[in-house]
Amino acid sequence: TLVMFTVVMLRPHVALAITGQNHSLASQLPTGKMILLAMMKSFFHIYLVYTLMGFAVMVEAKDIKLSRDDLKFLIAEITDSIAGVNCTQNFGTKEQLDLLINSTQIIAEALNHKKEIAEECRDCFTQGSQTFIPFPTKTGSWDDAKNFCEELGFVLPEPRDPNILAQHLRAIIDVEQNYYWIGGRGDGYRINWLSGGSIDSNSEWWWSGWPAAYVTSAHCLVVVTHANPNGESTFYSPPCDQRNYFICEKV
Structure with a gap:
């Protein structure tokens, strides 16, 4: 008008x-x-x-x-x-x-x-006190995803239960295997959350064999929407410049 x-x-x-x-x-x-x-x-x-x-x-x-x-x-x-x-x-x-x-x-x-x-946001969902906004039609590097979320007043998420997050992502998209950027990045020793905490390298959430040496500042965190052999959806740390889908979290 x-x-x-x-x-x-x-x-x-x-x-x-x-x-x-x-x-x-x-x-x-x-x-x-x-x-x-x-x-x-x-x-x-x-x-x-x-x-x-x-x-x-x-x-x-x-x-x-x-x-x-x-x-x-x-x-x-x-x-x-x-x-x-x-x-x-x-x-x-x-x-x-x-x-x-x-x-x-x-x-x-x-x-x-x-x-x-x-x-x-038709695909938004809440997990406890967290509200996630997935972007299954957009791809970008980890930095692209981080900047996109922050420009909207959101952040890359720190899911408390990545299994539940991955299950929801599988429900809204037909492709069996996809990676979604979330709020973790390496420092040379481990993968750290943007909030300041770190992810134990022995955590059950890691894909089999990971993170190993893939914890440098050039490696960032995704949640994997398909299951590994023991049936769990897990974390994975590919290169940060890889183009993946991403999720934002309302704050």
Whole structure:
């Protein structure tokens, strides 16, 4: 709605800017139309601000939070755009118009991104106090996965029971064998959780023969969705730059 409103309101003024015609609508309009134009501008500013507020409320209501930096960036973009519009006699120069339209595109892209996360959350599940969001259609390195989760205000998980986690992952995806990045990385001696704890190299969760020497900083932790010979789903530490699916955890 915001994008459509912007296009309808700004179309004639964008045309003026692109063709290089006089930007001063005040010199072309009688007093009555100037008043109407001023009212339309005021209404547009109010509409834009309330749209941003509504967007923030909608995101919060879905329990999908923008990072603080994301929200600051959106607010700054729109504030700068409105300031640029207010300091001219009309809707601004071509550059100011482009900035204003770009602000609406930023909001639209953010909404689409959050919609995508919400759709993935159809496969969300809770294990005790932990809520996991699997991404069985996206792949990336361990660092890619970590950054993706953190940009959404989530973290790579530290599952208390990887067996239950793997069982759920098998239930939502048809492929028998897959690796999902979780929140562990090597330090040369062992695999450590991002939270600071470490995983015992003799833990029953490890795939047979692992982790052995695969505990360097170039090795990161996955949960394996298929079973090893003794029927357990276990941990495995492939190279961190390997492209795998991943899971985020709400915090």
